[in-house]
Amino acid sequence: MSQEVLQMDNKLPFEGPLSEQRRKIDHLKKVGVEQNIDFSDEIARLEEAYKKLEEEVYSNLSGAQIMHLARVHSRPTTLDYINEIFDDFIELHGDRLFGDDLAIVGGIAKLNGVPVTVLGHQRGKDTKDNIQRFFGSPHPEGFRKALRFMQQANKFGRPIITFIDTKGAYPGDSAEARGQSEAIARNLKEMALLRVPVICVVIGEGGSGGALALGVGNRVLMLENAIYSVISPNGAASILWKDASKADQAAEAMKITAKDLKAFGIIEEIVPEPKGGAHLDPATTAEAVKTAIWRHLDELSAMTPEALVEDRYRKFRSVGKFAAPELV
Amino acid sequence: MFKDLFQKKKYATVPSVSQAPAAGERPKREIPEGLMNRCPKCGNIQFSKEWEKNLKVCSTCGHHSRLNALERIAMTLDDGRFFETDADLTSEDPLEFPGYKAKLEQQKASSGLKDAVVTGEGEIGGIPVVIGVMSFDFFSGSMGSVVGEKVTRAIELAHEKKLPLLLFSTSGGARMQESILSLMQMAKTSAALAKFQEDGGLFISVFTDPTLGGVSASFASLGDYILAEPGAIVGFAGRIVIEQTIRQKLPDNFQTAEFNLKHGQLDKVVHRKDMKAFLTKLLEMHVAGGASDGQ
Numbered sequence: 001m002s003q004e005v006l007q008m009d010n011k012l013p014f015e016g017p018l019s020e021q022r023r024k025i026d027h028l029k030k031v032g033v034e035q036n037i038d039f040s041d042e043i044a045r046l047e048e049a050y051k052k053l054e055e056e057v058y059s060n061l062s063g064a065q066i067m068h069l070a071r072v073h074s075r076p077t078t079l080d081y082i083n084e085i086f087d088d089f090i091e092l093h094g095d096r097l098f099g100d101d102l103a104i105v106g107g108i109a110k111l112n113g114v115p116v117t118v119l120g121h122q123r124g125k126d127t128k129d130n131i132q133r134f135f136g137s138p139h140p141e142g143f144r145k146a147l148r149f150m151q152q153a154n155k156f157g158r159p160i161i162t163f164i165d166t167k168g169a170y171p172g173d174s175a176e177a178r179g180q181s182e183a184i185a186r187n188l189k190e191m192a193l194l195r196v197p198v199i200c201v202v203i204g205e206g207g208s209g210g211a212l213a214l215g216v217g218n219r220v221l222m223l224e225n226a227i228y229s230v231i232s233p234n235g236a237a238s239i240l241w242k243d244a245s246k247a248d249q250a251a252e253a254m255k256i257t258a259k260d261l262k263a264f265g266i267i268e269e270i271v272p273e274p275k276g277g278a279h280l281d282p283a284t285t286a287e288a289v290k291t292a293i294w295r296h297l298d299e300l301s302a303m304t305p306e307a308l309v310e311d312r313y314r315k316f317r318s319v320g321k322f323a324a325p326e327l328v
Numbered sequence: 329m330f331k332d333l334f335q336k337k338k339y340a341t342v343p344s345v346s347q348a349p350a351a352g353e354r355p356k357r358e359i360p361e362g363l364m365n366r367c368p369k370c371g372n373i374q375f376s377k378e379w380e381k382n383l384k385v386c387s388t389c390g391h392h393s394r395l396n397a398l399e400r401i402a403m404t405l406d407d408g409r410f411f412e413t414d415a416d417l418t419s420e421d422p423l424e425f426p427g428y429k430a431k432l433e434q435q436k437a438s439s440g441l442k443d444a445v446v447t448g449e450g451e452i453g454g455i456p457v458v459i460g461v462m463s464f465d466f467f468s469g470s471m472g473s474v475v476g477e478k479v480t481r482a483i484e485l486a487h488e489k490k491l492p493l494l495l496f497s498t499s500g501g502a503r504m505q506e507s508i509l510s511l512m513q514m515a516k517t518s519a520a521l522a523k524f525q526e527d528g529g530l531f532i533s534v535f536t537d538p539t540l541g542g543v544s545a546s547f548a549s550l551g552d553y554i555l556a557e558p559g560a561i562v563g564f565a566g567r568i569v570i571e572q573t574i575r576q577k578l579p580d581n582f583q584t585a586e587f588n589l590k591h592g593q594l595d596k597v598v599h600r601k602d603m604k605a606f607l608t609k610l611l612e613m614h615v616a617g618g619a620s621d622g623q
Binding site for chain 2: 169170171172173175176177178179180181182184185186188189190191192193208209212215216228229230231235236239240253254255256260261264266312313316317319320321322323324325
């Protein structure tokens with residue numbers, strides 16, 4: 001469950017040219033101060049070039065590069081978004097059946113004054129946190145905890161906001177014994193029946209059934225540098241080519257970026273991130289997420305419960321590409 | 329004739345299988361292709377005809393071999409009478425995934441099927457049902473857009489005709505070559521089942537060996553009744569992935585039907601020879617006055 005390790009200056013390897021350019025500028029500034037020489041024209045020119053380079057590096061990121069951005073350790077997590085976007089968050093715990101899976105967090109909060117249920121996968125901030133949160137990979141009790149929150153929202157007529165950020169459901173023996181498959185399947189089925197607006201936001205990695213178990217929404221939004229796929233690119237590479245190190249190749253082949261998913265009609269909106277990724281400016285990213293959620297919630301709030309169920313059903317019913325003979 | 333067969337000891341080509349004795353331990357024999365069948369579990373060698381009469385269950389250890397969808401349909405429906413639906417849906421290559429098209433063609437040729445599920449209508453014990461049967465021999469029974477669509481249409485057909493729905497699952501999981509479109513088939517089939525079951529529809533799900541990943545974690549786990557064949561491996565994650573994660577060897581019975589029964593994940597383990605009779609009995613419980621009673 002590796003996370004991407006940033007270079008000294010908070011950059012990924014493919015961002016190298018930017019780091020180089022930034023070093024040049026910083027050096028020139030330092031020399032100017034030390035030797036009392038006015039380099040301001042030169043510096044302005046270099047800054048201009050930096051901007052251009054930035055445009056080049058970030059405007060056409062490959063699937064693999066986006067995967068690395070989505071996995072940056074300091075990328076904001078569900079709790080970061082909850083704290084930035086909502087007020088009066090009351091965290092709730094437990095599935096009332098087995099335990100409290102910390103890979104899922106959630107509760108009730110206010111969004112611009114409106115009570116909502118908010119929940120999501122929660123990665124750890126450090127090793128210790130990651131261990132108790134299973135790196136954001138839920139056990140069945142995590143999915144059942146999420147379902148309990150959602151059905152509670154359904155009862156009280158609260159809209160539901162979910163944040164998706166997981167490599168997948170936890171692959172462990174006790175998870176299997178307690179019905180990992182059943183827990184995911186049940187969430188898919190029950191989410192389809194919710195009579196309140198459901199908005200899902202993929203904020204980091206959306207991996208497999210463990211992601212989808214929080215993902216049956218009327219609207220599915222995705223951050224610009226988030227990914228969403230049927231299996232983690234590493235998993236796909238090890239199954240398809242018996243070589244997990246070909247994850248970059250799998251990331252390209254599986255079409256996992258927000259742009260790809262928008263083109264397939266799987267997601268409704270791409271939420272823009274600051275250049276270089278959400279981790280460089282979490283507050284601005286959260287503001288953009290909040291604006292998008294609010295806009296969609298506004299639209300959905302006008303719909304009746306029946307219309308919401310039907311809208312969600314139609315969205316998922318229509319997914320799939322296949323060849324069929326002409327209907328007679 | 330048999331004597332000849334067993335005397336040709338020198339030219340050995342019995343396919344080697346993990347549980348079979350290591351090469352060289354036993355003198356090998358050559359067996360005409362198709363005449364004999366060797367159990368992959370206990371290594372017992374049986375006449376193919378006898379084995380097939382035994383529904384491809386080993387007479388020694390009871391191992392249930394995997395069946396092709398058409399074999400399963402033939403042994404489940406009355407007189408093997410089957411009216412196939414959506415037979416012409418075929419997979420495309422929406423992601424332009426390297427090698428996918430060629431692999432699809434090769435799978436069609438080797439299995440004789442168009443995709444990993446066959447759906448349609450028939451009767452069991454005189455009771456009309458909508459049936460869907462997955463086939464592991466097509467692309468490891470993986471679920472892509474076609475499997476998701478055919479299963480969903482089967483659910484809708486059962487809903488529309490107010491018939492019981494019966495699905496036999498076997499799958500390695502979602503089809504990676506259709507990535508996100510495959511993943512969404514889990515939501516699609518589950519949402520269709522939600523509608524059907526909320527409306528009183530009866531869904532019997534039967535796990536057969538193996539059922540894993542996206543199929544196990546969607547429609548197959550949503551049966552009103554969930555059955556499994558003996559020894560069938562059923563779970564979400566595969567054994568190897570789990571062993572790598574927890575850094576432990578898992579017991580032999582891990583994820584078997586019996587393991588799942590013990591952990592409350594299914595209602596009953598049913599031997600293949602008893603399956604049809606059991607399904608009939610279960611269906612009959614729902615006929616008189618039930619919501620699935622179309623009359």
